[in-house]
Amino acid sequence: MLILYSCRILESMLPELQSLGLSEKEARVYLAALELGPTTAEKLSTHAKVNRSTTYVQLEALMKEGLISTYEEGKKTFFAPESPELLKRLLAKQKDAISTKERDLSSLLPDLLRQYEGAGERPVVRFFPGKEGITTVREEALTTKEKKMLVLFSHGHLAKLYSQEELDKYSDRRRDLGILSRGIYIHKEYFNLAGTDKLTERRFLPPEMLSLSIDVYVFDDKTAIFSLEGNLFAMVIESKQISTSMRSIFNFLWEHAKRPNGKK
Numbered sequence: 001m002l003i004l005y006s007c008r009i010l011e012s013m014l015p016e017l018q019s020l021g022l023s024e025k026e027a028r029v030y031l032a033a034l035e036l037g038p039t040t041a042e043k044l045s046t047h048a049k050v051n052r053s054t055t056y057v058q059l060e061a062l063m064k065e066g067l068i069s070t071y072e073e074g075k076k077t078f079f080a081p082e083s084p085e086l087l088k089r090l091l092a093k094q095k096d097a098i099s100t101k102e103r104d105l106s107s108l109l110p111d112l113l114r115q116y117e118g119a120g121e122r123p124v125v126r127f128f129p130g131k132e133g134i135t136t137v138r139e140e141a142l143t144t145k146e147k148k149m150l151v152l153f154s155h156g157h158l159a160k161l162y163s164q165e166e167l168d169k170y171s172d173r174r175r176d177l178g179i180l181s182r183g184i185y186i187h188k189e190y191f192n193l194a195g196t197d198k199l200t201e202r203r204f205l206p207p208e209m210l211s212l213s214i215d216v217y218v219f220d221d222k223t224a225i226f227s228l229e230g231n232l233f234a235m236v237i238e239s240k241q242i243s244t245s246m247r248s249i250f251n252f253l254w255e256h257a258k259r260p261n262g263k264k
Contacts, residue, residue: 029059065089147180152253
């Protein structure tokens with residue numbers, strides 16, 4: 001029973017010895033040596049539950065670390081554990097290795113940062129779930145610094161999500177903030193209801209030319225995408241490259257869309 005208890009104690013020390021830099025098998029052999037005292041490789045192999053040929057490899061590594069010594073007695077070779085105090089050497093080696101790595105990183109970091117900064121823009125994507133998320137992003141569009149937003153309107157889904165009073169209040173706030181809204185509708189009914197003024201421009205594309213189930217807002221360096229049916233959510237992509245490309249697409253569609261009087 002005492003032997004079994006001792007084995008369990010030593011087994012529990014394996015992770016700690018590995019954290020100091022020993023491999024699992026090295027740790028097993030060293031713990032077995034501590035328990036058995038001076039003994040043969042064969043007995044260490046059995047006690048450590050490590051293959052005999054592998055045990056010699058581990059003993060060689062442990063001797064290099066000064067944790068195991070060896071001597072001859074008669075025709076047999078014995079291996080004896082050295083004081084666990086010597087494990088402090090392993091920790092000191094780790095500290096030295098970390099210090100060296102810190103110096104290497106310090107010298108390498110400026111070049112890495114230059115490479116990172118020269119790799120170009122990295123888009124930021126933010127996700128907003130539900131109707132509340134859609135409202136949040138619509139409110140963000142009213143903070144545009146350029147005072148201009150380009151909008152692709154889907155088949156009237158926005159009108160199903162908000163009352164006409166809520167939509168009108170949003171438009172009034174936009175105008176009060178001096179923001180120009182240029183919108184392309186693909187739903188004839190809502191296009192006819194939409195008013196125009198010096199801050200509100202509207203054009204129409206028939207759904208057979210442009211089929212959309214989402215709304216798209218482009219403002220500043222941001223592109224906002226709204227899923228307005230089924231799983232409701234809004235997504236904002238902050239990228240000058242993407243917003244510039246979306247503006248080009250919008251302007252192409254704008255040139256092919258009909259004006260309120262029916263002309264192109």
